[in-house]
Amino acid sequence: MQRYFSSSAPHSYKLTRNQLDGWDSSTKFSPFLALGNLSPRSIWQQLKAYEAQHGANDSTYWIGFELLWREYFQWSALQQDARLFSFQGQAKHKPKTSYYSARFKKWCNGETPFPLVNACMKELNATGFISNRGRQIVASCLVNELAVDWRYGAAYFQQQLLDYDVACNWGNWQYIAGVGKDPRGGRHFNLEKQTQEYDPERRYIKQWQCDTAPQPLDTVDYVDWPIMPE
Structure with a gap:
């Protein structure tokens, strides 16, 4: 200080x-x-x-x-x-998300179709820290692009973050997922726009070796059967 x-x-x-x-x-x-x-x-x-x-x-x-x-x-x-940890949080309705084990694993490992998200997750896994902007981006991706229950993301942050704080972590995840007190109902970030605004030269993406061909979102179906290429 x-x-x-x-x-x-x-x-x-x-x-x-x-x-x-x-x-x-x-x-x-x-x-x-x-x-x-x-x-x-x-x-x-x-x-x-x-x-x-x-x-x-x-x-x-x-x-x-x-x-x-x-x-x-x-x-x-x-x-x-205890409502801080509930799926519905403080909202009137539950989010339209579920739990997709393969998607969640890809998000945790930085293997999604979104390079900026992957870079943030690889930094988190390597260092225990990512920026506030990075946290919002990866949280929005998990909830909106991957449609995964926000609590799994909050729990993963709890496991990984050096600066984990119960109230800030779970409160901010509620905010992104639209189950907090914010009347606007969640945050959905345009990942391409976020990349253009905050990493236009893809320096951060390249730093974490994520400037590769996008990974497919799903390799298994809803009962974990492999999806065969057409």
């Missing part, structure tokens, strides 16, 4: 926060918050001290805004209790 606020990074946070990689693109406070080594209040105080000394802008505002979102998820989790 002291290193971060002694740099100029807070003044450019909003411009870099959606980058797919890079140490200084985001605060990297999340592992320390999740483990309890760092309190949200101490970050808030440091942020206000930084603004008093260097001036506030949209980027410093956004750091505080996202810290408040984290606090919202903590209180929401306490309010929901």
Whole structure:
């Protein structure tokens, strides 16, 4: 925290926060918050001290805004209790998804038809971390393109993430799956558009060796029989 606020990074946070990689693109406070080594209040105080000394802008505002979102998820989790982990969550209707074991396995291993998703998953498996943008992209893919029950994705993140936090993880997955309190009902990201916007030169995709021919989505049918090529 002291290193971060002694740099100029807070003044450019909003411009870099959606980058797919890079140490200084985001605060990297999340592992320390999740483990309890760092309190949200101490970050808030440091942020206000930084603004008093260097001036506030949209980027410093956004750091505080996202810290408040984290606090919202903590209180929401306490309010929901076991519903935080239920398929329907806080929604009126259950999602139109199921469990496809082969699809889920491909998603976990970074072997989907979507190179950007594959790159994110390979980074997650190798390092235990991916960017906030990457988390939204792979979650949207699992729920919308693969039609897999969101809870399996949330549980896999729980297993893999170095900065796993119960409330933030499951609350954000509810948000993507459309079973949170958001009245807009979920998030469906256009994966090609996300690639063009955040990895136009496919540098990140190539870095994780995912710039290859797309993999087929399904190699088995709904009862796990192999699908034969026509």
